[in-house]
Amino acid sequence: MKPTDTKNPEYFHRVVDCQWACPAHTPVPEYIRLIAAGRYGDAYMVNWESNVFPGILGRTCDRPCEPACRRGRVEERNAEKPEPVAICRLKRVAADYKEDIRARLPKVPKQKNGRRVACVGAGPASLTVARDLAPLGYSVTVFDRDPRAGGMIWSQIPRFRLPLEVIDEEVGYILNLGVEFKGGVTIESMKRLLAENYDAIFVGSGAPRGRDLDIPGRQEAAANIRIGIDWLSSVSFGHTTKIGRRVIVLGGGNTAMDCCRTSRRLGGEDVKVIVRSGFEEMKASPWEKEDAMHEGIPILNYLVPKTFEHKNGKLTGMTFEKVKATYDAKGKRRLVPTGEPDQHFECDDVLIAVGQENAFPWIERDIGIEFDQGMPVVDKLTMQSTLPKVFFGGDAAFGPKNIIWAVAHGHDAAVSIDKFLNGEDVRSRPAPGVSLVSQKMGIHEWRYNNEISGDARYAVPWRDQKMTLKDIRVEVELGFDAKTALAEAQRCLNCDVQTVFTGKLCIECDACVDICPMDCITFAKNGEEAELRKRLNAPALNLTQSLYVSDALKTGRIMAKDEDVCLHCGLCAERCPTGAWDMQKFLLEMTHAGPACRTPKGKAA
């Protein structure tokens, strides 16, 4: 293998599994250490810079960082139930316990730069664009057909998961940057909007249409059959406050989970979720399913809806066909009837939550914005459409995803808009800001706490169900108290504190090999990666994790370190007599819109 190029920021970034997996590349271990130090405000600001909505995301994020977290791999065969660090709920800790941070937010610029940017929709994608551009002097106007800003964060996510104050606070931070919000305004025509001569337009209109289910009885029983997302937003608006006693929710995604749990709070006593596929394949996150079942909601699987039953124009129940999964030679799944008799369930109301679609009836197809199968053609890197001044992001760009992706798109689009309006090539993207700082203070003293906690993941406490099921506004999760937060924070391995190797200092004494608790380090003859991976002290089977390889050492061998399950405990560096190993903190911060994202103009030397 060739020696690893650690100068490439991507190398060490990948080692920080959580940050690499986060669409907005939040410096996770950095904020977790700040929480452990009780510096909640600082931890909040690290988050706010990257992901804009720490309090909201700390309760609702899809948390792609957690399945990626090294802690889960490290606990394999070591703990009863291997679990990642509770990264998401620690974010909430920063938000809950921070001091007043308003003075640390960007100032509204006194001088505007004369450029006008319109955002369609006030969801997280548009709000991120607004936050990144307004402090730079852009005049940003955000339109939404709803009276409040927040998009689906506000209209879809139920209050028992996300209280209104949290939304108001964090959306407020953005609107207070001098952003103009025009609520209750539906944009009916892109052509007309273009005619208003904005310098750039960002489309963050989401994926607002819920799929319907066209089976017999749908029309006749329509009065008691609702599309899930329409129903949830009418609950958020306060238009809907009740539901029947027996409710069937169709669908296996997160929307279905919110529908059933909301029903339980609006009078539904016998609420069940019914899905076509198997329980395991449901789209909902495992924790959402757990939360629903915890509230006494059964999930029935392998049942395909056949008819809505009705009597005298009123819904009475539903009939389902029992199926099972079979797999063809290619491993493709098919659901085939089992031949068992159909199953019938009585009910008073049905909520259909079987998927979401995009809809752009308001964008004319003859104005230069190309569409492909109903979706706009959008550059994945720049978020630019085929009409250069129009950008897309969030659910509107590539279909329904989640808040953190909407934020990431918003940052990318803001960079593009800033470059575009400064006459630059939007495809030349700014490099992230990186720094690498030695953590050494003494022979065995580091600037970070390198003791490895053996604790299992802490569960977030819940409020008593007697209260939560009574009122939809009562938040279920209580959040960690400060003491538990500290203990959970200590489970983080500080993956950003990198093991950095300097071959010319190494005397090949084996001290690091002998001390390493995880058998990460090997001195061996060089070879091809696939072959080398097999003959390390512990086989390096996880191909998604890099091998860190040195140049030839004095004996002709190389040092090869498998990054996979390194604890970042620093013991290798403590036991190294020559300082060939050092622990260095790698901080990667994404470059957001602003002068730093632009190509430096030929400066005078």
Added chain:
Amino acid sequence: MTYLAKPKLHHPTLAKNKLGYIRRDYEGAVSTLCAGCGHDSISAAIVQACWELDIEPHRVAKLSGIGCSSKTPTYFLGNSHGFNSVHGRMPSVLTGANLANRDLIYLGVSGDGDSASIGLGQFAHCLRRGVNMVYIVENNGVYGLTKGQFSATADRGSKSKRGVVNTDEPVDMIGLALMLGATFVARSFSGDKSQLVPLIKAAIAHKGAAFLDVISPCVAFNNHPGSTKSYDYVREHNEAVNRLDVIEGRDQITADYAPGEVTDVTQHDGTVIRLRKLAVDYDPTDRVKAMGYLQERAAAGELVTGLLYVHPEAADLHEHLGTVETPLNQLGGRELCPGSVMLERINASLR
């Protein structure tokens, strides 16, 4: 020295041995030696060997004298018996323990100062008697613990860290061990576990006095140019006469070798030591030739390593003395103290 305990977490693929233990179960407390000390690698090799041999930790007794090397039993086999004796007196304590309970595996760990300076006499007699043990000298050519004075194994002409040249002849521990009748004699290097681990395993399987001289650089006081016990010097002058695999009775022998390339030596307990020859004419079962060869290569400035001598049919102290097979702690009061009538009878037989 490291203050933190080594984290309990281990690599998810670590295998269990026949007893259900992983290698980490054979570790001891975290080392307090200098970072980079060769002794720590020897500890790691002992851990590996004991894990591979499926040794029950409570069947091992670790004995040592005084020195950095003699501190190491704390850092491996944390669940075994241990006795940290007086400077240079480990061999006597070990001999006594072995006489009292022949069922344990005896691991004597010592330094070049402990064994070749103050303890030379004890070292000699314990080997002469054929005590069934593994005697490891962690040889760095200095008194590490007392800040690096030359020890009795320092080579003539080698330089101390401050540039002083050693004018005394070194004690050749391998030569002594061969002369004194050790029945398993080997030399290795702390920086070469692929050689050291099988040697330790073979030595444990050997029934008799097994002596291992392991060159183990002292990074603090003897790892500079001019030293003959530094990492660089040892790597440059190391000449291995053989490489070995230890094959336990039940293991399948599968590897193919060209004729003449390997020699199998079957020990008492059925263990086969498979030697892959590196020096063509070297025969590790011929003591006299071995002694000649080693003198010759030493004169040429080479440091010969590998299994230097083994007597497969060795007998040990207990066989020489015809002692009772049962460990003394398992005998009853009547057997241990048969009474005045028996004493009378013995005395009478000697008159």
